[in-house]
Amino acid sequence: MQLRHVFSLLLLAAAPALAQELASPSGGWNRRGQVDQSAQAGVAYPYSPIDRGAQVNRSMIKGKIAASRDKRVRHQLIVNGNPMPLLTDSSGYYARPYRFGAGSNSVELRTPQGKSMRRIQFYEADRSSAQPVIRVICSWDDPDSEIDMHIITPDGQHAWWAGPVLKTGGGLDTDSVDGPGPEMFTLASPMRGNYHVYINYWGKLGDNGYHFDETGRRKQIITARITLVFNENTPREKRESMVLPLRSIGDLKLVKSFLY
Template sequence: MKQTLVFMLALASVPAFAQDGNALTAPGGGWNRAGLVDKSGELAVNYPYNLIDRGAQRGRRMIEGSLGKVGKKRPFHTLVANGNPTPLYTDDDGRYARAYSFGSGSNSVEVRSPDGKSLKRVQFYEADRTRPQPVIRIIAAWDDNQAEVDLHVVTPDGQHAFFGHPALTNGGGLDADTVDGPGPENFTMTSPQHGLYQVWINYWGNFGGDGYHFDESTRQKPIITSRITLVFNENTAKERRESFVVPLRRIGELTLVKMFKF
């Protein structure tokens, strides 16, 4: 059984901002005790557990909350997990849920308004030293909430992580395929192989009320922009990161973002 970070963001519907005092009511920051006992009632120091087990991604947690009914076409809020910003899309009721694989040690989650104002930031300490640190993390996000964009990663042994094959036998893996907003899609490895990695981004199609379709006229922007971030040795003194902005002009476009050796 896995723990869950729960964000309860009480934002007014108009305008789409909140006062700092009620932007985040749970969880409290501080220590996060490890273990398999459900501590759901102790929100000051523990987070409710969630049944998540995806093999290579079994350490991930859900970040959840609500931004209020402010409409789908508003400027995006931003979710920042351990310094990694991604657009924050919600459903019609303003709710969101995003997965993140936090490692041991000090972690942080922040929600920012479209104008960059920090609505709330939570710093917590993961005391479970058996929790592995992500050594390679690759994050893909984009700026059109109807676009269905997919992250693809090829590892040195030739395995291919994508929506149809998310968990690799070498320990790497993707979170669940993101079809309800602008990402993020997240690939992590805690014990990466040495060799050449390939990072690709694919504008697969669009997703709407009637399901998947390939009508480019529904795009909110003439060119969709995808930001791909590579993070190495996250949350350690050796951390470094690289970011790439890739334009996606038409459905079916497949772009090699980066090849790197580890």
């Protein structure tokens, strides 16, 4: 039987008028097998997350907040310093997938005004998965839009939703199709050479599923945030974030080419 050491949560004071809950992952000393609940995830916005390709060993960030009355502003979820818009269902519940690396990790809830509501710090002790060396994270600000991330590797492989797993290991390990992301690309043993990161404004989401009708859209321009993280959770960690506007379905943009 595995021993589980549970430490106290690091909780920041919340505004009295805001009900908030950050139920998972738990704080303290965790192992991936104990916090990965993706197969049982039942709450998301607007549909339950689906596993696709290499989406294994991921953890669900779950909880409940008092939704803002102003739908134009969103709470934020800050995961290891990566900000993402946080959407809820009609009752205020949320669930977002994330693949945590070994070592120290943090999850924080913030109000639309940027005030910290609650923060959990935990240590991922499972070393069976290699530490991420290259990670690319994409999120966007429109729950009715679907954005796909595409990565071209130095040997010409193409990681995308229809082919997420690379022959050399790694790939897209979180492909969100139910809200503003995240989509995540991870490599533990990257080959040397040039990498190219693209995003594609694929379509819209309506009551009957995805479609390509742009009439009646609520946002004329949506923005995507792409974050590149190198050597995550190590003293050599470096990161770079970019925000790109997307104006119409079909937009395909080169976000970044970089040499590793």
